[in-house]
Amino acid sequence: MRAIAPPIDLPLDVWQSYHTGMGLKRTTVYLDENDLRDLKIAAARRGVSEAEIIREGVRHALLRNRVWDEPVRFPTVSSGDPTFASRSDEILRSMRSEPGSE
Template identity: 40%
Template sequence: MALKKTTVMVDEADLALVKLAAAREGRPESEYFREAFHLAAVRTRRWDDAWDIPVLDYGHAVTAEEIDSVVRDGIADSGSDAG
């Protein structure tokens, strides 16, 4: 990964918190800023293609009771596998 130097103005209170965390965890302050910058960059991503997310059709609206029943059955089944 090639790094590029830049200057950023930050809130003094935020900078103080980063300095404390860096000292406490023994990490360079720059790691915190690179991580924050990466999260900001990822947050701006957009995809042109539609996502192919399958739709499950049960032929009727699924009720809360049906969901509870399936979850209970799944928990019971996983409990019987332990041992």
């Protein structure tokens, strides 16, 4: 496997610890010409590597596509008033402060 050279402005020991300590693995990504151009511009603008932006994008995509094992359960409370749900708009309106009453 060919060694990857560190960026010019990054000390070799920092680069090596970052790339070996994080357990990064190499992969290949194919991008269309426009996306590659935009990636290069974004990386230069932020002062980070193109790979960092790709990793960030992968993390976002994985979170967006995550499948949870169990459904989210929200706590419930009982108002004790069986008409509460049907009167909720009215109740919320009555809780709104009147202009000038603050």
